[in-house]
Amino acid sequence: MINIKITIKDVAKRAGVSISTVSRVINDSKPVSDEAKQRVLDAIKETGYRPNQLARGLVLRKSNIIGMIIPDIANPYYAAIVEGAEEIANMYGYTLLLCNTHGELDKEIEYLNLMADKQADGLVFMTGKLKSEHVDWFKNAEIKTCFINLYSRELDIPMVSIDNYNAVTEAINYLISNGHVKIGMLYAPDVDDLLQEERLRAYKEALKNHGHEFDEDVVSECRFSIESGYVKTKELLNNKKVDALLLTNDVAAIGAMKAATEMGYRVPEDISIMGFDDISFSAYYQPSLTSINQPTYDMGAVATRMVIKQIAGEQVEKMILLPHKLVERESTVKMSNNI
Amino acid sequence: MINIKITIKDVAKRAGVSISTVSRVINDSKPVSDEAKQRVLDAIKETGYRPNQLARGLVLRKSNIIGMIIPDIANPYYAAIVEGAEEIANMYGYTLLLCNTHGELDKEIEYLNLMADKQADGLVFMTGKLKSEHVDWFKNAEIKTCFINLYSRELDIPMVSIDNYNAVTEAINYLISNGHVKIGMLYAPDVDDLLQEERLRAYKEALKNHGHEFDEDVVSECRFSIESGYVKTKELLNNKKVDALLLTNDVAAIGAMKAATEMGYRVPEDISIMGFDDISFSAYYQPSLTSINQPTYDMGAVATRMVIKQIAGEQVEKMILLPHKLVERESTVKMSNNI
Numbered sequence: 001m002i003n004i005k006i007t008i009k010d011v012a013k014r015a016g017v018s019i020s021t022v023s024r025v026i027n028d029s030k031p032v033s034d035e036a037k038q039r040v041l042d043a044i045k046e047t048g049y050r051p052n053q054l055a056r057g058l059v060l061r062k063s064n065i066i067g068m069i070i071p072d073i074a075n076p077y078y079a080a081i082v083e084g085a086e087e088i089a090n091m092y093g094y095t096l097l098l099c100n101t102h103g104e105l106d107k108e109i110e111y112l113n114l115m116a117d118k119q120a121d122g123l124v125f126m127t128g129k130l131k132s133e134h135v136d137w138f139k140n141a142e143i144k145t146c147f148i149n150l151y152s153r154e155l156d157i158p159m160v161s162i163d164n165y166n167a168v169t170e171a172i173n174y175l176i177s178n179g180h181v182k183i184g185m186l187y188a189p190d191v192d193d194l195l196q197e198e199r200l201r202a203y204k205e206a207l208k209n210h211g212h213e214f215d216e217d218v219v220s221e222c223r224f225s226i227e228s229g230y231v232k233t234k235e236l237l238n239n240k241k242v243d244a245l246l247l248t249n250d251v252a253a254i255g256a257m258k259a260a261t262e263m264g265y266r267v268p269e270d271i272s273i274m275g276f277d278d279i280s281f282s283a284y285y286q287p288s289l290t291s292i293n294q295p296t297y298d299m300g301a302v303a304t305r306m307v308i309k310q311i312a313g314e315q316v317e318k319m320i321l322l323p324h325k326l327v328e329r330e331s332t333v334k335m336s337n338n339i
Numbered sequence: 340m341i342n343i344k345i346t347i348k349d350v351a352k353r354a355g356v357s358i359s360t361v362s363r364v365i366n367d368s369k370p371v372s373d374e375a376k377q378r379v380l381d382a383i384k385e386t387g388y389r390p391n392q393l394a395r396g397l398v399l400r401k402s403n404i405i406g407m408i409i410p411d412i413a414n415p416y417y418a419a420i421v422e423g424a425e426e427i428a429n430m431y432g433y434t435l436l437l438c439n440t441h442g443e444l445d446k447e448i449e450y451l452n453l454m455a456d457k458q459a460d461g462l463v464f465m466t467g468k469l470k471s472e473h474v475d476w477f478k479n480a481e482i483k484t485c486f487i488n489l490y491s492r493e494l495d496i497p498m499v500s501i502d503n504y505n506a507v508t509e510a511i512n513y514l515i516s517n518g519h520v521k522i523g524m525l526y527a528p529d530v531d532d533l534l535q536e537e538r539l540r541a542y543k544e545a546l547k548n549h550g551h552e553f554d555e556d557v558v559s560e561c562r563f564s565i566e567s568g569y570v571k572t573k574e575l576l577n578n579k580k581v582d583a584l585l586l587t588n589d590v591a592a593i594g595a596m597k598a599a600t601e602m603g604y605r606v607p608e609d610i611s612i613m614g615f616d617d618i619s620f621s622a623y624y625q626p627s628l629t630s631i632n633q634p635t636y637d638m639g640a641v642a643t644r645m646v647i648k649q650i651a652g653e654q655v656e657k658m659i660l661l662p663h664k665l666v667e668r669e670s671t672v673k674m675s676n677n678i
Contacts, residue, residue, distance in 0.1 A: 073437070076413055098439060286624070
């Protein structure tokens with residue numbers, strides 16, 4: 001319970017010491033006798049006094065806040081990453097403040113400034129794609145940061161991700177091994193260049209390695225939303241026939257399954273659909289969704305640990321790639337007739 | 340872009356004025372000549388100086404922050420409420436900081452204290468059920484607050500919700516009008532007493548009004564998660580046969596549909612399943628989910644508007660109940676043979 005009407009004066013009066021003695025105890029700044037210290041601590045307890053953290057922030061330059069800036073809390077992928085971040089932050093005595101940006105640059109910069117102003121001790125930052133404005137901001141800021149799924153050659157900021165090249169390679173190899181020849185891909189346009197390039201390259205090279213041709217008509221952009229997956233899948237299937245479709249995120253894949261079903265395709269008999277992320281809904285969808293599991297909890301936890309390490313002045317790795325895994329469910333099937 | 344190395348001294352020097360003049364301009368505290376003011380503003384622009392908001396908070400007692408404390412960002416229901424809150428907050432020049440509590444009392448109190456410490460101007464607060472610790476906290480706090488789905492007779496804090504009694508009455512009447520006799524309900528245990536009491540009472544009275552008997556074996560508690568909906572539905576259906584099932588939230592209803600399907604029931608032919616909330620996933624599930632639509636965006640927007648009104652010293656209503664509506668989809672069906 002907090003009683004914000006009680007001031008440091010009340011504590012000093014009850015403890016029978018000066019205000020500066022109370023201040024020394026609170027800020028652990030200068031030596032105070034054990035006896036006086038105990039009287040102050042007792043008085044703080046009895047009055048329910050809480051030192052004004054905002055004023056303390058000015059003195060101590062430590063807020064015990066870690067900010068977490070994410071594009072979309074409505075996407076369970078980010079919510080799962082937040083969970084890991086929260087647990088580690090709390091374990092180390094930090095409180096996590098969430099900032100939801102919808103990936104809009106203005107909001108991102110506003111939240112970055114707010115975190116700097118409120119003297120957050122650290123920051124976990126996610127966005128679709130790093131822009132020059134982000135890079136400029138981080139170049140000038142002194143806040144300890146870790147990126148998730150973002151990589152910048154210009155900044156000395158560590159990042160956590162998965163090996164996107166290998167993950168997409170596995171997904172395409174899996175679909176090919178199931179007998180699929182015409183494999184489409186709907187991928188998010190607004191993600192980190194390196195990730196994007198890796199995912200597209202993995203797709204093309206996996207096809208090539210199996211003697212399949214690359215057809216740009218079955219590869220298209222698609223945002224991280226059910227609606228986008230639904231609309232883009234209808235467009236793609238109206239234009240070309242594919243026997244398998246990979247979407248680089250699960251929410252879009254759920255929209256894709258709905259679209260395919262509405263168009264008269266049976267999933268997986270007529271078309272295999274595969275997602276990426278493995279959000280909790282995917283196991284419960286009908287049919288349940290085959291997906292690449294990203295270790296979302298660990299990604300949030302490791303990124304936050306790296307922020308805390310930096311705050312403590314410890315060295316951290318420049319890049320940590322965590323293990324993914326392919327989770328096979330009902331939305332994909334082996335085409336025995338097709339091989 | 341922010342350059343936190345630039346201080347008020349640099350601005351004063353460039354503008355050729357004293358530090359206190361710069362401070363007066365920034366805080367709009369005492370009159371400054373137009374000419375000096377312009378020089379200061381130009382210098383701020385040229386140096387990229389940003390006044391330390393934390394220090395300003397001490398002077399102005401205004402942070403332009405509204406805190407939003409919610410139980411579970413992984414539930415799209417809350418994410419949708421946040422969206423409305425964000426839009427209104429931004430429209431009025433406030434920044435929304437999100438705090439995710441998992442409904443744990445310790446975390447809730449920690450975030451409440453943090454918001455008070457950081458001198459948030461206002462607060463939108465959600466939790467399952469108000470506890471005496473919450474009430475004690477709010478009795479002592481001076482932060483402008485609006486509750487969503489929470490009602491306290493002891494506190495003079497406004498709340499936004501829907502009319503839960505009428506919403507459940509409509510849902511049960513709808514299922515009865517479809518020819519269902521044995522109607523189960525899985526309801527969340529940990530919600531506000533008033534809401535809970537209203538929902539249960541509505542269920543019982545709707546059955547009674549149609550001459551149906553209340554059977555406590557087909558009413559059970561179920562948390563706000565897919566997993567809980569899945570497990571509790573299996574328990575209920577293993578124990579008793581029902582021809583319709585209402586769950587008081589959509590994520591649980593999605594788990595229920597999966598459970599029923601796995602047990603060999605066809606949804607809706609063998610059992611009608613109905614949710615409550617109308618999250619975005621519900622329209623895309625197969626079968627798509629009949630649900631009570633809660634105006635989530637509006638709930639967040641109106642609650643935030645009420646916080647901002649209070650900050651401005653305006654009078655606000657004690658309680659606002661927003662309109663819900665029944666959205667009929669594929670998971671429920673008329674039992675023509677059964678009437």
